Amino acid sequence: MASVSDAVATAPELVAQSFGGNTLERTLPARRDTDFLSKALPAARLLLVLGRGVCVRAQADASGAPKELASLSLEELEQLGIVPSSNGTGMRLNTGGASLPQPYLLGQDAASVLRLVLDASDAGDALAERLASAGLQVADLRALMPQLEATELAVAGHAVALSQWHVAHRFCGRCGAEQVPIEAGAKRQCTADPRHRVYPRTDPVAIMLVESAAGDAALLGRPRSLRGRGAVLTCLSGFIEQGEAIEEAVRREVAEEAGVPVGPVQILGSQPWPIGRGGGCELMIGCVAKAVADEIHTDQEEMEEVRWVSRANVLEAVAASAHPDNPYYGNSTGAPAEGGLDFFIPPPWAIAHHLIKAWASRPVPWFSSRL
Numbered sequence: 001m002a003s004v005s006d007a008v009a010t011a012p013e014l015v016a017q018s019f020g021g022n023t024l025e026r027t028l029p030a031r032r033d034t035d036f037l038s039k040a041l042p043a044a045r046l047l048l049v050l051g052r053g054v055c056v057r058a059q060a061d062a063s064g065a066p067k068e069l070a071s072l073s074l075e076e077l078e079q080l081g082i083v084p085s086s087n088g089t090g091m092r093l094n095t096g097g098a099s100l101p102q103p104y105l106l107g108q109d110a111a112s113v114l115r116l117v118l119d120a121s122d123a124g125d126a127l128a129e130r131l132a133s134a135g136l137q138v139a140d141l142r143a144l145m146p147q148l149e150a151t152e153l154a155v156a157g158h159a160v161a162l163s164q165w166h167v168a169h170r171f172c173g174r175c176g177a178e179q180v181p182i183e184a185g186a187k188r189q190c191t192a193d194p195r196h197r198v199y200p201r202t203d204p205v206a207i208m209l210v211e212s213a214a215g216d217a218a219l220l221g222r223p224r225s226l227r228g229r230g231a232v233l234t235c236l237s238g239f240i241e242q243g244e245a246i247e248e249a250v251r252r253e254v255a256e257e258a259g260v261p262v263g264p265v266q267i268l269g270s271q272p273w274p275i276g277r278g279g280g281c282e283l284m285i286g287c288v289a290k291a292v293a294d295e296i297h298t299d300q301e302e303m304e305e306v307r308w309v310s311r312a313n314v315l316e317a318v319a320a321s322a323h324p325d326n327p328y329y330g331n332s333t334g335a336p337a338e339g340g341l342d343f344f345i346p347p348p349w350a351i352a353h354h355l356i357k358a359w360a361s362r363p364v365p366w367f368s369s370r371l
């Protein structure tokens, strides 16, 4: 089998991906100080999250301008009825008494302001009216993808991922005792044995554009998990298993889902995906791969459909992906009305779009015919 270095493709750098490009400085050794949070709170800005919802400033008009994250001062939080709890680390509602976890550090911005996230999920009902009267609203992170500035979306994604990780790791996986956040939320530590620590988790996912043996078609599919989205096709993808290289995962996943044997694999870029399956934070690792034979044997359990799509039709699908009828926008489950295509591909907020576009924009096979 040819090595990856035999591939002739000079890989274009994939454009900045949604949820990437976080400009906050994360390396802050002072977070290890036990009184870091109490010192930081008075001058920090806090972002409220409720589940996968993020607090944004409500827009008075329909101008289509990007929404703005609500980065609140301690005073603004107090006006919402959220005050530091008496133990000095957590927060609570001043009426009703709902206790909230401690804030977690996201990083420091260019103006040296510390940005924190506060998970207010447990106060959702009590907060709703207060947020509305303060001109704030909670918006789903997925819906915010096309509505926030890129760097703010990255901060929002980190905030949701970190909060969801803390929620899912309340107890020690080794001994069952309670775990508590340490270092401003950068880790959790067991209350029975301090050697039992866990770190925020990211699950790697390989996502791949597979080109045909002749290099003139792309393998696209619709997993059963997208049932109900309508006529969509996208790149194949799957979790990377323990002890598996990215390239090996690509070959295994394509063989499992489509029965297509794959040779060389080239890694092009990656995208953080904080709205992953089961509340997890995934890292999508984007690849282009070369099929060594074209016959498809679809895994009917996992995939509704897998097919080869010609470069011309892929280019057409790229151009049509911004159409408002694209089911990925949540407005329609219809197929494209124009152009004769019977499917949509993901819009530009997904790395799949950029893999598909990068491949289709090259008028020749991605990999050398020597392979």
Ligand SMILES: [Zn+2]
Pocket: 172, 173, 174, 175, 176, 177, 190, 191, 192, 193, 196
């Ligand atoms: Zn333990």
